[in-house]
Amino acid sequence: MTARVRRPALGISLVLIGVGALIGLLVYGVKATGRGQTLDDAIAHGRRPVAPAVSLPRLEGGAKAALADYRGTVVVLNYWASWCTPCRQESPLLERWQRRLAKRGGTVVGIDSLDVTADARAFVREFGLTYPMLRDRDGETQRRFGVSGYPETLIVDRDGRIAALQRGPVDDAFLRRSVLPLLAEAA
Amino acid sequence: MSRRCAVALTAALLLLAPATSALAATCPRTSLPDVEDEVMCLVCGVPLALADAPQAQRERVFITRMVRQCRSKGEIESALVAQYGPRVLALPKASGFRLAAYVVPALVAAFAVAGLGLAAARRRRLRPASPRDELVRGPALDSGQAARIDADLERYR
Numbered sequence: 001m002t003a004r005v006r007r008p009a010l011g012i013s014l015v016l017i018g019v020g021a022l023i024g025l026l027v028y029g030v031k032a033t034g035r036g037q038t039l040d041d042a043i044a045h046g047r048r049p050v051a052p053a054v055s056l057p058r059l060e061g062g063a064k065a066a067l068a069d070y071r072g073t074v075v076v077l078n079y080w081a082s083w084c085t086p087c088r089q090e091s092p093l094l095e096r097w098q099r100r101l102a103k104r105g106g107t108v109v110g111i112d113s114l115d116v117t118a119d120a121r122a123f124v125r126e127f128g129l130t131y132p133m134l135r136d137r138d139g140e141t142q143r144r145f146g147v148s149g150y151p152e153t154l155i156v157d158r159d160g161r162i163a164a165l166q167r168g169p170v171d172d173a174f175l176r177r178s179v180l181p182l183l184a185e186a187a
Numbered sequence: 188m189s190r191r192c193a194v195a196l197t198a199a200l201l202l203l204a205p206a207t208s209a210l211a212a213t214c215p216r217t218s219l220p221d222v223e224d225e226v227m228c229l230v231c232g233v234p235l236a237l238a239d240a241p242q243a244q245r246e247r248v249f250i251t252r253m254v255r256q257c258r259s260k261g262e263i264e265s266a267l268v269a270q271y272g273p274r275v276l277a278l279p280k281a282s283g284f285r286l287a288a289y290v291v292p293a294l295v296a297a298f299a300v301a302g303l304g305l306a307a308a309r310r311r312r313l314r315p316a317s318p319r320d321e322l323v324r325g326p327a328l329d330s331g332q333a334a335r336i337d338a339d340l341e342r343y344r
Contacts (some may be wrong), residue, residue: 003210009306011302011306013296015302018295018298022295024290025287025291081242082245083241083242083244083245084241085241114229114230114242114271115245115270115271116245116249116270119245137270137272138229138270138271138272138273138274138275139229139274140272150230
């Protein structure tokens with residue numbers, strides 16, 4: 001009699017464990033692959049979160065470059081791709097800002113993502129872009145910044161902290177508002 | 188002059204014909220639809236065959252170019268991985284978290300089969316004897332009846 005009572009309880013426990021394991025796996029999968037909002041929230045509240053470590057090959061080949069290499073410099077980190085139409089529109093503006101920033105301790109850094117290398121190189125030549133270009137072939141680093149569209153731009157201060165971001169194309173007003181005050185700050 | 192040209196052209200065509208047919212024979216019959224249902228549009232997160240995003244269009248152009256270059260499906264997929272990384276393949280690699288794509292369905296199927304087996308065994312054990320079962324089996328024999336039947340059977344051997 002006792003055994004008959006125990007068996008359904010054991011079965012229900014096994015089913016619950018199985019369902020719990022599946023839900024746990026689902027939550028882990030969503031957290032591992034989904035876009036986080038913590039960065040946006042932090043910046044909206046006036047905080048400057050430390051930029052995630054990023055080390056990527058250069059688009060033109062050669063040694064890898066890391067975001068940490070630019071410590072002490074104000075970085076306009078721009079995620080782009082050659083197939084992205086708004087990227088074509090904002091590239092001339094970014095190049096103008098690169099010329100302006102280079103003299104004042106800043107730089108634009110482009111990260112070409114989910115793109116064909118040859119297309120990306122042709123894009124750089126077409127727009128005469130002179131700023132450093134890195135290549136994130138499978139978009140692995142963009143998840144760390146919560147980047148889910150193109151273009152997206154993050155402004156990193158001299159201490160390697162994210163001070164501003166723009167989900168979508170930048171304009172001159174945004175760059176003036178977010179970059180110029182950082183140039184005046186000491187590292 | 189024109190006759191000489193015609194002769195030269197014919198000779199050139201005759202010389203080139205085996206080469207082109209040999210090329211056609213060795214060129215793998217790969218097509219865009221063959222490849223695009225096995226790779227992903229990385230921006231959209233769906234198979235390329237279902238995607239219409241600009242990145243998907245770019246991927247199709249890349250694949251079409253490789254098809255024209257006579258590349259096999261495997262070569263095209265390798266080239267796509269070189270450009271976009273392993274996530275471009277629709278069938279995930281059996282490593283890391285992606286291993287779950289293979290392990291979870293197998294575990295769920297194993298649990299389902301085991302559960303059904305246990306439930307069936309339990310149901311058989313707990314099922315009360317129905318009147319129909321009594322009819323099929325018949326009433327139990329006492330020892331005297333059993334002995335008589337055994338004796339009758341012995342006689343017919």
